[in-house]
Amino acid sequence: MTTLFTNIKELIQIRDAGITKVSGSEMAVLPTIQNAFLVIENDLIVDFGSMVDLPEINPDNIVDVSGKMILPTWCDSHTHLVYAGNRIQEFVDRINGLSYEQIAQRGGGILNSANKLNQTSEDDLYEQSKERLEEIMHLGTAAVEIKSGYGLTIEGELKMLRVIQRLKKACPIAIKATFLGAHAIPALYKNNREEYIDLIINEMLPTIAKEKLADFIDVFCETGYFTVSETEQIMQAGISFGLQPKIHVNQFTAIGGIQAGVNNNALSVDHLEVLTPADIAALVKSETMPVALPSCSYYLSIPYTPAREIINAGLALALASDYNPGSTPSGNMNFVVATACIKMKMTPEEAINAVTINGAYAMNLSNTHGSITIGKKANFIVTKPIASYAQLPYSFGSNLIENVFIEGKIIS
Numbered sequence: 467m468t469t470l471f472t473n474i475k476e477l478i479q480i481r482d483a484g485i486t487k488v489s490g491s492e493m494a495v496l497p498t499i500q501n502a503f504l505v506i507e508n509d510l511i512v513d514f515g516s517m518v519d520l521p522e523i524n525p526d527n528i529v530d531v532s533g534k535m536i537l538p539t540w541c542d543s544h545t546h547l548v549y550a551g552n553r554i555q556e557f558v559d560r561i562n563g564l565s566y567e568q569i570a571q572r573g574g575g576i577l578n579s580a581n582k583l584n585q586t587s588e589d590d591l592y593e594q595s596k597e598r599l600e601e602i603m604h605l606g607t608a609a610v611e612i613k614s615g616y617g618l619t620i621e622g623e624l625k626m627l628r629v630i631q632r633l634k635k636a637c638p639i640a641i642k643a644t645f646l647g648a649h650a651i652p653a654l655y656k657n658n659r660e661e662y663i664d665l666i667i668n669e670m671l672p673t674i675a676k677e678k679l680a681d682f683i684d685v686f687c688e689t690g691y692f693t694v695s696e697t698e699q700i701m702q703a704g705i706s707f708g709l710q711p712k713i714h715v716n717q718f719t720a721i722g723g724i725q726a727g728v729n730n731n732a733l734s735v736d737h738l739e740v741l742t743p744a745d746i747a748a749l750v751k752s753e754t755m756p757v758a759l760p761s762c763s764y765y766l767s768i769p770y771t772p773a774r775e776i777i778n779a780g781l782a783l784a785l786a787s788d789y790n791p792g793s794t795p796s797g798n799m800n801f802v803v804a805t806a807c808i809k810m811k812m813t814p815e816e817a818i819n820a821v822t823i824n825g826a827y828a829m830n831l832s833n834t835h836g837s838i839t840i841g842k843k844a845n846f847i848v849t850k851p852i853a854s855y856a857q858l859p860y861s862f863g864s865n866l867i868e869n870v871f872i873e874g875k876i877i878s
């Protein structure tokens with residue numbers, strides 16, 4: 467089936483095939499065509515251009531989108547959207563003065579979510595997670611990475627990864643699974659952390675690899691969680707099972723996790739709220755994508771990742787949601803774009819590049835996602851009538867999405 471979209475006010479993020487990411491000053495450039503057409507055939511983009519060059523074709527459908535813009539769907543390269551229940555009580559506790567760290571130290575935080583998850587059946591977890599996935603699809607996301615890490619037991623971690631596998635099969639959105647057994651040391655291993663790390667490496671990983679349940683390996687490399695040398699040990703074990711690292715680093719403290727990630731060919735290093743000149747220097751010589759999570763900074767009132775420093779150093783930057791129950795209970799990538807512009811001083815062009823082409827890179831999805839490119843998936847957002855694409859972050863609380871197409875089909 468062929469569908470032709472006509473009179474597109476502006477067709478945004480058009481790229482030739484083979485461009486996998488944009489870095490430094492290239493991030494300020496967002497290629498577009500005004501008054502454009504777009505042709506899709508089944509699940510793929512097959513042609514686009516200026517209306518004056520519209521070829522003679524016989525499509526099955528013609529959709530006139532006068533006044534509206536079309537841009538690629540969001541690529542959210544960092545989420546924990548498979549979780550059980552919520553942490554609303556911790557939210558209220560923080561309002562009343564406790565810090566995120568204090569809540570974690572008294573056994574809340576990640577361990578609270580792990581308790582809840584281990585008491586929830588796989589089917590129930592699947593239903594709760596599917597609802598969140600459907601919500602983000604309506605908000606314009608059509609590729610997402612989802613982590614385990616709220617099990618912290620063999621059964622719990624496998625349950626999470628099996629739920630992710632079921633979501634992959636049931637939903638049109640592209641999903642990548644990341645094994646994050648090293649999210650926190652469970653209470654049971656508080657005085658015996660080597661034993662938990664041994665469990666991750668020698669019991670969880672082999673089973674996960676055998677059942678092909680994960681694409682990537684993650685570690686929360688942070689003071690009070692996993693040290694740099696533990697992170698290296700776990701990344702290397704993951705690599706030996708074919709899982710490329712994508713790691714949590716520099717959220718609260720800079721302890722050398724970025725250098726470790728780069729040395730182990732990490733696909734991405736995520737958070738980076740605290741960044742040293744040595745961290746930036748390590749990234750400059752690498753193919754590792756820095757990923758910022760502005761909704762997490764917003765929700766926890768912690769510093770924003772210094773996007774300008776990163777981009778001015780010539781680096782690429784991706785933005786993701788971090789959707790999770792404790793530090794970012796939102797998977798809204800429209801809010802991510804707006805917050806990046808408003809709080810991190812990224813231009814609309816930089817922010818849109820960061821959540822499309824660079825987000826796809828951070829999930830190894832560059833060949834199929836992240837831009838309007840012939841041969842890529844017909845995944846795109848049709849906006850409501852808007853004045854310019856800068857209105858997307860400008861009208862930050864409004865939903866400016868009229869329709870979302872995933873693999874050529876409208877999400878209703």
Ligand code: NIG
Pocket residue numbers: 546575576579686714717762788790791792793794
């Ligand atoms: O990316 N920083 C580590 N993990 C998550 C939050 C986990 C939680 O609080 O449940 C994050 O922010």
Ligand code: FE
Pocket residue numbers: 544545546714788790
């Ligand atoms: Fe995270």
